[in-house]
Amino acid sequence: MAKNEKDKDEAKRTAKQLADEQEKLDILARAGNVKGEQLLISPAGEVERENELRQFALGNIEDPEKKFDVYYKGIGRLLLAHLPKGTQNKTARNYIYEEKNTYLTRGKRIKKDGTRGADGRMGYIADAEEMLKIIMDWIMENATMVDLYNKLRELNVSKGYGTRQF
Helix, strand or coil, X not given: CXXXXXXXXXXXXXXXXXXXXXXXXXXXXXXXHCCCEEEEECCCCCEEEEEHHHHHHHHHHCCHHHHHHHHHHHHHXXXXXXXXXXXXXXXXXXXXXXXXXXXXXXXXXXXXXCCCCCXXXXXXXXXXXXXXXXXXXXXXXXXXXXXXXXXXXXXHHHCCCCCCCC
């Protein structure tokens, strides 16, 4: 009798394992039919769909707090702290700011009337992060303003952002 009960227990475990495996296969089969969406199991045990592509694309790009931090707390604060101060250096700082803003607006140069037609604060976060990296590298290298200007200018030229219009 003990052997018979043992066989029944094994049969129950095998049936449970088969049922679990079949459930996994069903979930995977449904996931294969859904393009650009992820199937999730909710806390209530329901299978739900989540638009994976939208979450991926918008999750990293449109983060206002991160844009603010990178632009003001990163780029702005570092330039303010490391560019020469004083009215005698204002023109030199403006050359740096122009190249920075041209890059962050993807090629929008300031016009003679003082307008740009775009705002670097609202640009792509990937561009702002790249600008921050360039500025941090410039500071770490203990380089000059000329070096920073040349790096920014070369970056803009490599992207096809043209010449200054002022």
